[in-house]
Amino acid sequence: xxxxxxxxxxxxxxxxxxxxxxxxxxxxxxxxxxxxxxxxxxxxxxxxxxxxxxxxxxxxxxxxxxxxxxxxxxxxxxxxxxxxxxxxxxxxxxxxxxxxxxxxxx
Amino acid sequence: xxxxxxxxxxxxxxxxxxxxxxxxxxxxxxxxxxxxxxxxxxxxxxxxxxxxxxxxxxxxxxxxxxxxxxxxxxxxxxxxxxxxxxxxxxxxxxxxxxxxxxxxxxxxxxxxxxxxxxxx
Numbered sequence: 001x002x003x004x005x006x007x008x009x010x011x012x013x014x015x016x017x018x019x020x021x022x023x024x025x026x027x028x029x030x031x032x033x034x035x036x037x038x039x040x041x042x043x044x045x046x047x048x049x050x051x052x053x054x055x056x057x058x059x060x061x062x063x064x065x066x067x068x069x070x071x072x073x074x075x076x077x078x079x080x081x082x083x084x085x086x087x088x089x090x091x092x093x094x095x096x097x098x099x100x101x102x103x104x105x106x
Numbered sequence: 107x108x109x110x111x112x113x114x115x116x117x118x119x120x121x122x123x124x125x126x127x128x129x130x131x132x133x134x135x136x137x138x139x140x141x142x143x144x145x146x147x148x149x150x151x152x153x154x155x156x157x158x159x160x161x162x163x164x165x166x167x168x169x170x171x172x173x174x175x176x177x178x179x180x181x182x183x184x185x186x187x188x189x190x191x192x193x194x195x196x197x198x199x200x201x202x203x204x205x206x207x208x209x210x211x212x213x214x215x216x217x218x219x220x221x222x223x224x225x226x
Contacts, residue, residue, distance in 0.1 A: 033212035035151075042200055042219050043151065048212035054205075086151055090210040093164050095141070095153035 002091040004098035011104045012077050020101045022070040022087030030089045032070040034063060037084045037100075046085075047072060079105050108133035110201050110217035118195075118224050124188040128201030128217060135159055135182045139209040142175060142186045144197040145219075152197075157184055158209065191224045198222075 012018040035043035050065040087098040114126035142154040155165035205214035
């Protein structure tokens with residue numbers, strides 16, 4: 001079965017760049033979407049179809065997807081970026097979410 | 107803009123049926139696909155299934171035998187029924203919309219979520 005592998009946690013210093021990966025065999029052939037979830041809140045879409053930002057999402061959020069790894073990159077990290085991040089794909093007719101990555105801002 | 111609001115009992119007894127409704131405001135339910143997604147306490151996201159107003163449904167293989175998602179276009183609502191619940195079904199349940207209306211896109215609008223506890 002298709003499974004998306006994310007690191008459990010990523011730590012980054014304030015103002016630096018965070019990279020969160022999402023891995024699976026040949027994920028580059030799929031559209032990957034990314035969500036940010038803060039405690040007690042619903043997830044928010046931050047990137048769709050690998051690289052596209054919804055309205056209202058800062059340009060600091062960017063993405064790439066190639067081969068076996070998709071990556072969410074957050075530049076100039078702010079304290080408010082601290083959250084859980086989930087990747088998501090469609091595998092045939094089923095939604096697959098990654099296990100989530102906790103981003104800690106130091 | 108489109109907003110989603112989940113509603114339903116917060117407590118369900120084991121072996122009974124969990125029933126939730128998602129009300130869609132600011133837009134028509136007769137476009138896009140509409141999903142249910144849940145999150146067990148401290149865990150990740152799990153997709154339950156989706157529906158399209160024309161009666162098209164698609165469910166997660168792991169839940170398919172217990173799930174029904176239906177629509178009431180007159181009320182601009184869609185509903186989730188999950189039968190034979192156990193403690194493992196305790197979760198926050200979200201309804202969500204697919205972005206493009208293709209049925210295989212990102213989820214761009216989410217409800218705030220509703221916590222359902224399965225306990226006697």
